[in-house]
Structure formats: structure tokens, C-alpha cells
Amino acid sequence: MKTEKLLHIVDDEKFIDLxxxxxxxxxxxxxxxxxxVNSSSHELQYINQKGKVKLIWDLEKQLNLYNYDAIFIHYMTEEKCKIINAAPLNLPVIWLFWGQDAQKLFMDRSYKEKTRKLIKDLLGWNEYLYPYTNWIRRLFLPYKERGRAMKRINFCAPVISNELELMNDRLSLNLEFIDFSYGSLDDFVTEAIRDLEISGPNILVGNSSTAACNHIESFDFIKENLDWKHRKIIVPLSYGSKDYRNEILKIGQEYFGENFMPLTDFLPIQKYNExxxxxxxxxxxxxxxQALGNIIGLLWLGTKIIMDKNNPLFQFLTSKGFIIQSVQALASDRIDSHSGSLGIKKRNHNRKLLQLYYSDEVVLEKTKKLVDAFVVCETAFSQ
Incomplete structure (x- = not known):
């Protein structure tokens, strides 16, 4: 393969190092x-392997798309859509779909009802009415830059395969699935937590200061279904919306008092692992x-994970055999026998599946097949 024949358009995000x-x-x-970037003086904040990255501030002068065998779009943005639409028609375009770059187009309800009302107070009526107006966005999508780009893309590598099926169906697309994972088990289960044992009864809620975590409904679930008064309610809020965080801080304090333990600052990894x-x-x-990396780490530890049964990620993981429980099932039985961790037998079951699907060897083999596919497809796309 010739030097630098695979073009990756990326953002300054931590996952790009993987x-x-x-x-x-x-x-x-x-x-x-x-x-x-906007200028040659831009400094990267999150990518550590800076020597492997080229800053592009003048597309026409710095990038000739005809020089590449394939373009990989890591997370869709409006600027990247312009590149996709300008790409030669014989050049394969692969979209590494993260989730938030298109989920709101085909998923009308990211927020549960109380969270929606909070979002209305923070962001106004447009966001609150989103479930009722999203069909209009889908109607006009084919005529917009993003819609044309999504039609132009040849292959899509989603985080989970069933999310691509949902997107193809709701947006009338025909994107072909291709398998890829950012990072392996070793990246999410570091040595610091590989041998960590669960030592307490506390409850973790969500992964960030984002409304998609549906914190208020999670707090309701805890109050109505769990014996929480002798446990800490630990809520990571160190990144995300500051306005939303401030509201959750007030609500969490009202619900749980001194049992509420928000994590608002970035912590040293050892402290966070504790x-x-x-x-x-x-x-x-x-x-x-959302939060697959966090969930992989929790599955390894043997934490009992509770998710919404309608979440495509819950459906994907349980279809692979992972032991995860749903909010709906636990709320209906109203028995607090699910307060403890999974136990060694179920934990080991989940660990075997993590090694089967996310080991370093499996993830690298996916990446190799992805690269090899476009060496093989070069002739087909040049016709």
C-alpha cells in the first residue's frame, strides 16, 4: 500500500488516540x-499522539481528495459533510458513527418526561417539542448538506449494529454495515481496575452531566424501588452542560440529602476507581x-447494571448474552433482592463475553479487515 492512502477526518477527541x-x-x-481547525496556530487539547496528526486549516490547498484510496469520517459534522459531498464519486467513504452525530434524527425521544420538562426550562420549547416536530426535519433532510452526505456515504461502522438498522429504516438510507470498535478491553479495563473488587453497596447513576442520562427518572427509580438510606448515590457530573449540572445538583440534594455524592471535578484515576x-x-x-466504554468497565467489575429495555444498547448487549437488567423489570417486581453486585459466577460470565467480543486480538482483526476491504475494493470503486 502506498504511503498515507487512507484519509481519516477526525476531531480533537480522546477516542482518536485509540x-x-x-x-x-x-x-x-x-x-x-x-x-x-481555524488556523495554523491551533493547539490540540485531547489527542496525545500529536505527531500522527495533521492540522488542516485550508482544505483546498492542504488536501487533494484524489490522492487517497478511502476516506474515513470519524463522527459526522457539518464541515465534514462538505468534504463528503466534494469527494470523487469513485472514492469510498466510510462513516465511523459515534451516536450523537445522528441519533436525534432517527430517535425522537432521547429524554424521559421529567427530564424533558427540565430541558424545556433550560433550552426552551423547541427542544421540548422535538418528538413532535422531528418528522419535519426528516422530511427536509435529503435537501440539506447532511442529508446529501448521508446518501453519498458507502459504508457505516456504528458502535452497535442494531443502531445502523434503526437509522437506515427511519432515514430511508441504505448504508452498508462494516465492523469497527474504538479501543479494546485493555483500553477500558486497565490494570488499575483489572483486579479491583467491589467493596461497597453504593449506587452509580449515569456517566456525565448530560440530559440523555435521565438523572431525575433514575433518582425516582432509586427512591421507589431501592433501600438507599445507607448507601451513597454517586453521580459523575464532571463533563457536560454546566446549567444542567447545576439543576441536577439541586435535585439530587433534595432527593437524597447527605447520601447524594456528585463528582463535579475530574478525579485522578485511582480516586475515581475507588x-x-x-x-x-x-x-x-x-x-x-451511550456510555459503552463505562459499561464495559462496570461489566468487568461485576457491577449490577440497570438500563432501559428500549435502549438499543441494552438490546444489543443482552442479545450477545450479557447479564444486564432493565429498569422496567426491576420496577415491576419491587423486590430489593437486586441491591447487591452480580456475584462471581455472573461476573465471570460477563467477563468471558467481554474477552470474546472486545479483546485486543478481536478489535485489531476488525481493523485489519476494514483496511483490507478497501485495498480489495480499490478496483471496484475506480470503475
Whole structure:
């Protein structure tokens, strides 16, 4: 393969280091990772492998799309849509779909009812009415830059396969599935937590200061279904919306008083792991796919994870055999026997599945097949 024939359009995000590691492992020197910036003086904040990345502030002068065998779009943005629509028609375009770059187009309800009302107070009526107006956005999508780009894309690598099926159906697309994972089990289950044992009964709620966590409904679930008065309610809020965080801080305090323990600052990894190890139960009450990296780590630890049964991620993981429980099932039985962690037998069951689907060898093999596919497809796309 010729040097730098695979063009990756990326953002300055921490996950890109994982992609750089994987693609360079299977195709060393064949990848150009390009970050779109406003000026040549821009400094990267989150990508650590800065020597592997090229800053692009003048597309026409710095990038000739005809020089590449394939373009990989890591997370869709409006600026990247323009690149996709300008790409030669014989050039394969692969979209590495993260979730938030399109979920709101095909999922009308990211927020449960109380969270929706809070969002209305914070952001206004447009967001509150989103479930009732989203059909209009879908109607006009084909005529917009993003809609044209989504039609132009040849392949899509989603976080979970069933989310692509949902998107193809709701948006009348025909994107072909291709398998890829950002990071392996070793990246999410570091040595610091590999041998960590759950040491407490506390409850973890959500993964960030974002409304998609549906914190209020999670708090309701705890109050109505769990014996929480001798447990800490640990809520990570260190990144995300500050306005939303401030509201959740007030609501959490009202619900749980001194049992409420928000994490509002970025913590040293050892300290954060101590909090994780104190939690026998985690509530990830998202309507949409989010927080897979966090969930992988919690599954390894043996934390009992509770999710919404309508979340495509819950459906994906349980279809693979992972032991995860739903909010709906536990709320209906109203028995607090689910307060403890999974136990060794179920924990080991989940660990075997994590190794089966997310081991370093499996993830690198996916990446190799992805690269090899476009070496093989080069002739087909050049016709």
C-alpha cells in the first residue's frame, strides 16, 4: 500500500488516540489523520499522539481528495459533510458513527418526561417539542448538506449494529454495515481496575452531566424501588452542560440529602476507581446508545447494571448474552433482592463475553479487515 492512502477526518477527541493506535498497528504509515481547525496556530487539547496528526486549516490547498484510496469520517459534522459531498464519486467513504452525530434524527425521544420538562426550562420549547416536530426535519433532510452526505456515504461502522438498522429504516438510507470498535478491553479495563473488587453497596447513576442520562427518572427509580438510606448515590457530573449540572445538583440534594455524592471535578484515576469499586449497582437510564466504554468497565467489575429495555444498547448487549437488567423489570417486581453486585459466577460470565467480543486480538482483526476491504475494493470503486 502506498504511503498515507487512507484519509481519516477526525476531531480533537480522546477516542482518536485509540483509532490512531489501531490503524497504525495494522497499516503503519498508510494513514493520514487530519483535524479541521481555524488556523495554523491551533493547539490540540485531547489527542496525545500529536505527531500522527495533521492540522488542516485550508482544505483546498492542504488536501487533494484524489490522492487517497478511502476516506474515513470519524463522527459526522457539518464541515465534514462538505468534504463528503466534494469527494470523487469513485472514492469510498466510510462513516465511523459515534451516536450523537445522528441519533436525534432517527430517535425522537432521547429524554424521559421529567427530564424533558427540565430541558424545556433550560433550552426552551423547541427542544421540548422535538418528538413532535422531528418528522419535519426528516422530511427536509435529503435537501440539506447532511442529508446529501448521508446518501453519498458507502459504508457505516456504528458502535452497535442494531443502531445502523434503526437509522437506515427511519432515514430511508441504505448504508452498508462494516465492523469497527474504538479501543479494546485493555483500553477500558486497565490494570488499575483489572483486579479491583467491589467493596461497597453504593449506587452509580449515569456517566456525565448530560440530559440523555435521565438523572431525575433514575433518582425516582432509586427512591421507589431501592433501600438507599445507607448507601451513597454517586453521580459523575464532571463533563457536560454546566446549567444542567447545576439543576441536577439541586435535585439530587433534595432527593437524597447527605447520601447524594456528585463528582463535579475530574478525579485522578485511582480516586475515581475507588468510587467505582464502592458501587455494587449502576443505573444507566439512557434512551439511546451511550456510555459503552463505562459499561464495559462496570461489566468487568461485576457491577449490577440497570438500563432501559428500549435502549438499543441494552438490546444489543443482552442479545450477545450479557447479564444486564432493565429498569422496567426491576420496577415491576419491587423486590430489593437486586441491591447487591452480580456475584462471581455472573461476573465471570460477563467477563468471558467481554474477552470474546472486545479483546485486543478481536478489535485489531476488525481493523485489519476494514483496511483490507478497501485495498480489495480499490478496483471496484475506480470503475
Amino acid at each position: 483509532a490512531i493506535k489501531q490503524f497504525e498497528k495494522v497499516a503503519p504509515g498508510a494513514n493520514l489523520f487530519a483535524v479541521l 468510587f467505582l469499586g464502592s458501587c455494587s449497582l449502576a443505573i444507566m437510564n439512557h434512551n439511546r446508545q
